[in-house]
Amino acid sequence: MIEVHNLTKRYGSKLAVDHLSFEVEPGQVTGFLGPNGAGKSTTMRLILGLDRPQEGRATINGKRYAQLSQPLRTVGALLEARALHPGRSARDHLLYLAQTQGLPRRRVDEVLGLVGLQDVAGKRTKGYSPGMTQRVGIAVAMLGDPEVLLLDEPVNGLDPEGILWIRNLMKQLAAEGRTVLVSSHLMNEMAVTADHLIVIGRGRLIAALPTQEFIERSAGRSVLVRSPAAAELARLITARGGTVAMPPGAGAGGPTGNGAAVSPAAEVPAGAGAAVPPGGDGAAGTLSVTGLEAARVGEIAAEAGIVLHELTPRLASLEEAFMETTAGSLEYGVPASGMPGQDQQGMPAPDQQGAPAADQQGGRAPDQQGAPAPERAP
Amino acid sequence: MTRVAQPRRAAAPVGRHSARAAPGAGLGHLLTSEWTKIRSVRSTLWTLILLVVVTVGFTALLSLAVASSWDQARPGQRAATAADPVATILGTGITFGQLLVCVLGVLIVSSEYSTGAIRASLMAVPRRFPMLAAKALVFAVIMFVAGEVTAFGSFFAGSAILHSHAPVALSDPGVTRSVLGAGLYLTVLGLFAMAIGAILRHTAGAISTAIGVVFVLPIIAQFLPGSWGQHIHDYLPSAAGQMITQAHQSANQVLTPWQGFAVLCGWTAVLLAVAFYFLQRRDA
Numbered sequence: 001m002i003e004v005h006n007l008t009k010r011y012g013s014k015l016a017v018d019h020l021s022f023e024v025e026p027g028q029v030t031g032f033l034g035p036n037g038a039g040k041s042t043t044m045r046l047i048l049g050l051d052r053p054q055e056g057r058a059t060i061n062g063k064r065y066a067q068l069s070q071p072l073r074t075v076g077a078l079l080e081a082r083a084l085h086p087g088r089s090a091r092d093h094l095l096y097l098a099q100t101q102g103l104p105r106r107r108v109d110e111v112l113g114l115v116g117l118q119d120v121a122g123k124r125t126k127g128y129s130p131g132m133t134q135r136v137g138i139a140v141a142m143l144g145d146p147e148v149l150l151l152d153e154p155v156n157g158l159d160p161e162g163i164l165w166i167r168n169l170m171k172q173l174a175a176e177g178r179t180v181l182v183s184s185h186l187m188n189e190m191a192v193t194a195d196h197l198i199v200i201g202r203g204r205l206i207a208a209l210p211t212q213e214f215i216e217r218s219a220g221r222s223v224l225v226r227s228p229a230a231a232e233l234a235r236l237i238t239a240r241g242g243t244v245a246m247p248p249g250a251g252a253g254g255p256t257g258n259g260a261a262v263s264p265a266a267e268v269p270a271g272a273g274a275a276v277p278p279g280g281d282g283a284a285g286t287l288s289v290t291g292l293e294a295a296r297v298g299e300i301a302a303e304a305g306i307v308l309h310e311l312t313p314r315l316a317s318l319e320e321a322f323m324e325t326t327a328g329s330l331e332y333g334v335p336a337s338g339m340p341g342q343d344q345q346g347m348p349a350p351d352q353q354g355a356p357a358a359d360q361q362g363g364r365a366p367d368q369q370g371a372p373a374p375e376r377a378p
Numbered sequence: 379m380t381r382v383a384q385p386r387r388a389a390a391p392v393g394r395h396s397a398r399a400a401p402g403a404g405l406g407h408l409l410t411s412e413w414t415k416i417r418s419v420r421s422t423l424w425t426l427i428l429l430v431v432v433t434v435g436f437t438a439l440l441s442l443a444v445a446s447s448w449d450q451a452r453p454g455q456r457a458a459t460a461a462d463p464v465a466t467i468l469g470t471g472i473t474f475g476q477l478l479v480c481v482l483g484v485l486i487v488s489s490e491y492s493t494g495a496i497r498a499s500l501m502a503v504p505r506r507f508p509m510l511a512a513k514a515l516v517f518a519v520i521m522f523v524a525g526e527v528t529a530f531g532s533f534f535a536g537s538a539i540l541h542s543h544a545p546v547a548l549s550d551p552g553v554t555r556s557v558l559g560a561g562l563y564l565t566v567l568g569l570f571a572m573a574i575g576a577i578l579r580h581t582a583g584a585i586s587t588a589i590g591v592v593f594v595l596p597i598i599a600q601f602l603p604g605s606w607g608q609h610i611h612d613y614l615p616s617a618a619g620q621m622i623t624q625a626h627q628s629a630n631q632v633l634t635p636w637q638g639f640a641v642l643c644g645w646t647a648v649l650l651a652v653a654f655y656f657l658q659r660r661d662a
Contacts, residue, residue: 045661045662048501048504049500049501049504050497050500050501050661050662051661051662052659052661065504066504066505068504071501071502071504072501072502075501077501079497081494081497082493082494083494083495083496083497083498084493084494084495084498085419085489085490085493085495086493087419087420087421088415088418088419088495089418092414092418093418093495093498095414095418096411096412096414096415096418096499097411097498097499097502099407099408099410099411099414100407100408100411100499100502100503100509101407101502102404102407140498
């Protein structure tokens, strides 16, 4: 259990963490999400007692980190920044840390086996690849068999096999009842790993909620419809309060299964109802409908006797939800032009209806390309 | 070359057994840990070996030079060397040894900062004070052993070479104290440099500062006029500390050998206190 209360950290005039409060519960993987520069690493450093906050406090099982008598037995941490002497072997690095906690030498070999480094542990770490260095960091985190784990961008530098491995490890550790806080700026990584999310931007809390809820609440649901009579259907849907958009490039090829996220769509103005979808040379037109449930869209089509080739309810990807939520809190981002003047900082869990605003598409399109739809655990 | 073995499947037990071991992370654990840190990095080991070899080697070399040119030397010079052979023996090689001790003392701390290993260390010992205290203690013991080996090695090499011209024995007045003192001087100088390393945290800056204080300041102070110039000079860390390595004092020195050594210890204590204060206060 990690509790952060009113935590504030200033570096000179720059406010890195701004009155941040949240809790991390045991037994689940909690994702710590935010754009680069949002203050994730700083928050972790404050929790770990490496930096001192100007205000507030962070506790682990009710104690400040410095009050833990053998901290590595309670908390295991992997920092993003390198924390290894390149001239020292992985085994000696783990050994000196184990010795500070009175841990036996064989525990070092155990964790080296756990991360698969036993064969190279005697070599100096200057020759290690980023993936191997990352594994040393994970071995350090696991050294004291801690009940609380803080992992800062753990999949950085890992190959796909390593990513899968750490994902499973985190889930397993959480399943054992441990507290797991893992930071990432990769939303899709969080979608498949985290049960719960803490989203921050510019050092402030933006949202703290279950991952599933975050996706559902942040960006609206949409329904993908394919029909040979798309134009007619679009008019009917618009008349019944739905919003219709045509995904660019859709139609001829059709949607590519669940591989594609909801694309930023060119919105059809409500008044101009009967726009004919492009690329409609006989192929079914594709519509993206928001504001109506899939069932309702089906009913509307049935009433008018319109044939449907596809009717798929879709959730926005976590990527989209994240962009939506943290827009305006990007520390080093390119400001999205033409955003409808909102300042979403400090906004609690956003509860927006409707489609993601179409005027944000320019800035968002690249991020969404090929973003896999979130896997959902029951 | 290096190949990462297949990671054990995450489904394997994460090992709850050996992680639960001896309770209480006492000073003993920290001393063992600091010893592991020092012995597991080659550069510190090499610097220690270099300290002994270079210092004893230089002493032997310069003693050989003095011995071989003995007949050509002026009578006054011969008399001075014969009256105080320790000054010739310890006054040369140890000067070079000081340089290496400064580098070693700084590196022992600053390398942790430059590599980022300090973060791992401080997460293991978040109260910080015991970590630096254990490091200072382990380093002091290592420096004492290396310092005394260097001092006695230099003395025996130098006195053997100069034996026929300027005989000297440990039993002569002040000689044992000055040889032992040379080892003590190097030990405390190492801690002095370590404190500078802990305060400045950057290797290059800390080494330059340490060498500036140890080598350059005494030279500048010698140019100061009058008795207060002499006072300032004698109270500088290196000048004060070196008095314990001298078998015979010059007439104008304002401190006795042990007073001088105490002054160096005082400087070191002050710098260590500042280092501890900054370590507690600063972000890692």
